[in-house]
Amino acid sequence: MSKVEKRSEIVHAALELIAENGFHGAPMAMIAERANVGAGTIYRYFENKDVLINGLCQDLEERMYPIILKGYAADTPLRERFLHLGAALLRYFIGNPLDFRFLEQFHNSPYGVEHRRDKILGKNAEYNVFRELFEAGVSRQVMKDLPLVILFALAFGPLLAVARDHILNFISLDDDLIARTVEASWDGIRR
Amino acid sequence: MSKVEKRSEIVHAALELIAENGFHGAPMAMIAERANVGAGTIYRYFENKDVLINGLCQDLEERMYPIILKGYAADTPLRERFLHLGAALLRYFIGNPLDFRFLEQFHNSPYGVEHRRDKILGKNAEYNVFRELFEAGVSRQVMKDLPLVILFALAFGPLLAVARDHILNFISLDDDLIARTVEASWDGIRR
DNA sequence: CTATACGGAATGAACGTTCATTCCTTCATG
DNA sequence: CATGAAGGAATGAACGTTCATTCCGTATAG
Incomplete structure (x- = not known):
């Protein structure tokens, strides 16, 4: 998976989870799992959860x-x-x-x-x-x-x-x- | 403080905090503090947080x-x-x-x-x-x-x-x- | 009237869980 | 090999909830 793909997988997973379950129901670990990515990997693309969400x-x-x-x-x-x-x-x-x-x-x-x-x-x-x-x-x-x-x-x-x-x-x-x-x-x- | 007053203090504090900060920003401990009540006291009036919120x-x-x-x-x-x-x-x-x-x-x-x-x-x-x-x-x-x-x-x-x-x-x-x-x-x- | 015993109400420290974030190891690539 | 990306277990903070204890108003006995 290329770097761009990985970023977009994370974004897509986060959007999906937040849309379905709200902010409560979208912990970073779950986003990582749905994006087929390690929990720590997200932090290579987004400084923290706030940045991820605003980016979304x-x-x-x-x-x-x-x-x-x-x-x-x-x-x-x-x-x-x-x-x-x-x-x-x-x-x-x-x-x-x-x-x-x-x-x-x-x-x-x-x-x-x-x-x-x-x-x-x-x-x-x-x-x-x-x-x-x-x-x-x-x-x-x-x-x-x-x-x-x-x-x-x-x-x-x-x-x-x-x-x-x-x-x-x-x-x-x-x-x-x-x-x-x-x-x-x-x-x-x-x- | 009478029993009725205490209940209404809790309700008022919870409504205020949720209105101001959303569900995230209204932990039971904070509700208790604003209502001038022990954290456990809330559970004498409401079975749990869900019940409290629906009651609100x-x-x-x-x-x-x-x-x-x-x-x-x-x-x-x-x-x-x-x-x-x-x-x-x-x-x-x-x-x-x-x-x-x-x-x-x-x-x-x-x-x-x-x-x-x-x-x-x-x-x-x-x-x-x-x-x-x-x-x-x-x-x-x-x-x-x-x-x-x-x-x-x-x-x-x-x-x-x-x-x-x-x-x-x-x-x-x-x-x-x-x-x-x-x-x-x-x-x-x-x- | 005072002293004592009782019981429900209130308390807040403690618990188990969940979360965002970090950090060290492993892996892939040149 | 060396380098940097990826992984996921570890961490500590924060949460809802519980429970052993304290508090206090009332009833009872002397």
């Missing part, structure tokens, strides 16, 4: 963004753009339940809160499709005149809740239901 | 419901009823951030998933204002014709997300913003 999140975002943005056209009407992003996000989560569950675990832990604080309050102003879309929506008076944070909550709150319900088998989403859910969440933000 | 949730719901339902009139229009419940819920969470944070921790743990599975799939059919409101909304064609679970997600997803953002200081909600947020989430579910 970063890896995940880098895998996710290109997939969600595939076919996204920045010159179509705002509504269409939102429907694209919403449906793509929802489909991604449904198709990759482990990724979704990991992100949920992550965002409900001290790690995730810190991460989000940086994103929202940070002076990074990093390029962000979502932020751009919503700022355009407000300034063109297509969306409600509410703070960006609230618009995000109105748009993504339902989508994440629905993804969770699907993954926990409280409901079964098909393409039609996905489309109607995203349209409904658009009704929440549009003027 | 139950206590909390019993405290919450009467407050949220105060002034709720089952004979007013559906929109008005929803706005009442939504605003009451949001105000409760904002006014009791520890309760909110505890519920979030709880629902994102195995405890909470089990709890929710029982509520949604259980044959209990326990009386539930929320379910009743939404079923009426669908059958009177005031709300979108979507599965109940999705309507719940559309309605409460944004409210919970907004409460979280307020409590984490990503935004500051006042009465006006609360009202406009709840109205927006009504737009998401109404036909």
